[in-house]
Amino acid sequence: xxxxxxxxxxxxxxxxxxxxxxxxxxxxxxxxxxxxxxxxxxxxxxxxxxxxxxxxxxxxxxxxxxxxxxxxxxxxxxxxxxxxxxxxxxxxxxxxxxxxxxxxxxxxxxxxxxxxxxxxxxxxxxxxxxxxxxxxxxxxxxxxxxxxxxxxxxxxxxxxxxxxxxxxxxxxxxxxxxxxxxxxxxxxxxxxxxxxxxxxxxxxxxxxxxxxxxxxxxxxxxxxxxxxxxxxxxxxxxxxxxxxxxxxxxxxxxxxxxxxxxxxxxxxxxxxxxxxxxxxxxxxxxxxxxxxxxxxxxxxxxxxxxxxxxxxxxxxxxxxx
Amino acid sequence: xxxxxxxxxxxxxxxxxxxxxxxxxxxxxxxxxxxxxxxxxxxxxxxxxxxxxxxxxxxxxxxxxxxxxxxxxxxxxxxxxxxxxxxxxxxxxxxxxxxxxxxxxxxxxxxxxxxxxxxxxxxxxxxxxxxxxxxxxxxxxxxxxxxxxxxxxxxxxxxxxxxxxxxxxxxxxxxxxxxxxxxxxxxxxxxxxxxxxxxxxxxxxxxxxxxxxxxxxxxxxxxxxxxxxxxxxxxxxxxxxxxxxxxxxxxxxxxxxxxxxxxxxxxxxxxxxxxxxxxxxxxxxxxxxxxxxxxxxxxxxxxxxxxxxxxxxxxxxxxxx
Numbered sequence: 173x174x175x176x177x178x179x180x181x182x183x184x185x186x187x188x189x190x191x192x193x194x195x196x197x198x199x200x201x202x203x204x205x206x207x208x209x210x211x212x213x214x215x216x217x218x219x220x221x222x223x224x225x226x227x228x229x230x231x232x233x234x235x236x237x238x239x240x241x242x243x244x245x246x247x248x249x250x251x252x253x254x255x256x257x258x259x260x261x262x263x264x265x266x267x268x269x270x271x272x273x274x275x276x277x278x279x280x281x282x283x284x285x286x287x288x289x290x291x292x293x294x295x296x297x298x299x300x301x302x303x304x305x306x307x308x309x310x311x312x313x314x315x316x317x318x319x320x321x322x323x324x325x326x327x328x329x330x331x332x333x334x335x336x337x338x339x340x341x342x343x344x345x346x347x348x349x350x351x352x353x354x355x356x357x358x359x360x361x362x363x364x365x366x367x368x369x370x371x372x373x374x375x376x377x378x379x380x381x382x383x384x385x386x387x388x389x390x391x392x393x394x395x396x397x398x399x400x401x402x403x404x405x406x407x408x409x410x411x412x413x414x415x416x417x418x419x420x421x422x423x424x425x426x427x428x429x430x431x432x433x434x435x436x437x438x439x440x441x442x443x444x445x446x447x448x449x450x451x452x453x454x455x456x457x458x459x460x461x462x463x464x465x466x467x468x469x470x471x472x473x474x475x476x477x478x479x480x481x482x483x484x485x486x487x488x489x490x491x492x493x
Numbered sequence: 494x495x496x497x498x499x500x501x502x503x504x505x506x507x508x509x510x511x512x513x514x515x516x517x518x519x520x521x522x523x524x525x526x527x528x529x530x531x532x533x534x535x536x537x538x539x540x541x542x543x544x545x546x547x548x549x550x551x552x553x554x555x556x557x558x559x560x561x562x563x564x565x566x567x568x569x570x571x572x573x574x575x576x577x578x579x580x581x582x583x584x585x586x587x588x589x590x591x592x593x594x595x596x597x598x599x600x601x602x603x604x605x606x607x608x609x610x611x612x613x614x615x616x617x618x619x620x621x622x623x624x625x626x627x628x629x630x631x632x633x634x635x636x637x638x639x640x641x642x643x644x645x646x647x648x649x650x651x652x653x654x655x656x657x658x659x660x661x662x663x664x665x666x667x668x669x670x671x672x673x674x675x676x677x678x679x680x681x682x683x684x685x686x687x688x689x690x691x692x693x694x695x696x697x698x699x700x701x702x703x704x705x706x707x708x709x710x711x712x713x714x715x716x717x718x719x720x721x722x723x724x725x726x727x728x729x730x731x732x733x734x735x736x737x738x739x740x741x742x743x744x745x746x747x748x749x750x751x752x753x754x755x756x757x758x759x760x761x762x763x764x765x766x767x768x769x770x771x772x773x774x775x776x777x778x779x780x781x782x783x784x785x786x787x788x789x790x791x792x793x794x795x796x797x798x799x800x801x802x803x804x805x806x807x808x809x810x811x812x813x814x
Binding site: 206207211214215218224229230249302324398428431435436438439440442443444446447448449452460463464467468470473474475476477478479481482485 | 503526527532535549550623653752759773781785794795798800803806
């Protein structure tokens with residue numbers, strides 16, 4: 173079967189159930205045809221509940237996402253998953269291994285899982301991830317789950333843009349504190365203490381609750397749920413907590429406000445990325461090389477060199493290539 | 494004692510041993526006077542060996558950095574430390590707790606430790622960190638250690654810009670694999686299996702060595718060192734490995750080439766950040782708000798809205814505020 177080539181036709185095919193069309197649409201969204209894809213899918217987007225999962229590497233996010241998929245499928249809810257993985261020539265196999273259970277869902281037509289590399293994505297992950305989420309959303313999936321490996325600045329920003337943010341921690345001294353150190357307390361809508369059958373689960377729950385109490389009063393206090401993702405224990409409670417957050421968001425225009433804030437940030441990112449690309453293209457000419465050499469020779473300092481480049485841009489002159 | 498106000502005078506005072514002057518200089522480097530500071534310190538910089546430490550949260554990076562400081566001080570080597578911490582109203586206490594041992598070195602005039610928040614740094618961490626490193630370098634510290642919490646994209650980039658990158662992993666199933674997943678295999682110059690008195694240390698070492706063997710042949714194969722940072726065991730071996738990397742870098746112009754690559758990236762970042770600031774300022778007016786509303790109403794798509802903003806910038810028109 174030949175796939176249509178236009179994003180609009182691909183979207184129609186994907187909505188009609190073609191997994192190949194959906195896969196192709198997501199690939200286009202990561203290519204230089206991203207803008208075309210976004211244009212095609214945007215009108216049909218905005219209906220999915222987007223749920224982000226974050227937490228330290230090894231906290232069991234993939235297993236938990238897998239358990240949530242199983243729960244949703246048992247209720248006949250369709251689900252799209254975006255798994256943001258750092259790409260590494262060393263880790264291809266390891267990541268696949270991790271995703272084996274998730275891959276089992278690949279036989280289920282109600283689940284679509286997409287991995288996205290966190291390095292080398294065109295224009296950066298902070299642009300590519302919202303576009304991929306929009307595609308999954310536009311194909312009519314009522315739930316889109318987003319999972320990132322790692323808790324760096326960019327990765328946290330991606331998850332932060334979900335409607336509901338789930339932060340996964342483990343029992344054991346200091347794990348809640350590590351989450352706090354990674355800046356995850358502020359963005360959590362729901363906490364899960366995963367691997368809650370291990371010693372220290374009660375402590376982790378009370379650490380989190382104590383930290384939440386110390387925080388400034390907020391409209392929504394994140395519930396703290398216990399789960400054992402590998403057995404599925406607690407996953408229903410997690411889903412109940414996620415749904416109660418969604419219900420709260422639906423009141424008093426909160427969801428619209430939250431999405432507006434995210435969109436403002438996304439638009440700024442797109443504008444800046446376009447200008448970035450232009451600058452980086454121009455930062456490659458002979459004049460740029462001469463400035464780099466001058467900085468290395470300590471004839472000028474980096475900020476003065478950058479200022480000289482900016483002057484050239486403002487005059488609209490080419491980069492001196 | 495009154496501190497001088499100009500960065501040049503502060504640098505002189507810092508080089509003469511004033512810790513207050515150095516602290517002030519670093520604060521200025523994180524303020525809107527960053528360019529002034531870089532201008533003042535750049536000519537005196539470039540002599541320090543900059544060593545970056547990264548690894549998953551909880552791997553024991555702070556303790557290891559502390560042990561390296563102790564070793565260097567026993568050899569009478571002065572050392573500057575930049576600890577990049579995510580700032581969080583929840584975690585102030587926790588981070589301080591973690592840094593208690595490091596703080597003991599604060600009584601030692603041969604050690605200067607600076608924490609930098611990974612959120613909210615002016616112009617972002619990827620700009621602020623190189624400036625802070627340059628300040629520590631210019632004051633004559635022969636060694637500058639850089640440690641980041643977390644292994645996100647931005648955090649890894651900061652550590653990547655060191656002369657020598659140390660990746661810290663722990664024994665236990667999967668830790669080496671987690672490091673690979675976080676994209677750390679490619680950037681490591683030296684591996685440390687910390688907490689090597691725990692079960693699984695041999696396995697972690699052989700996992701790493703196997704992954705390194707699978708990799709494409711490179712000029713430098715990262716040594717894998719075992720350490721127990723809390724007792725200081727293995728820290729001499731770690732330092733020997735770091736020094737052998739430094740010796741290798743010193744040959745055939747490798748250090749110059751590496752630093753040139755880092756500088757190219759830094760200059761691009763500065764140029765882009767200047768333009769970013771301008772764009773973000775302009776992305777605040779009434780016209781921008783109207784575009785956001787149009788996207789939310791699905792009258793236009795995000796990329797077309799961004800294009801409309803870019804057209805306004807290209808015409809040099811104000812943002813419509």
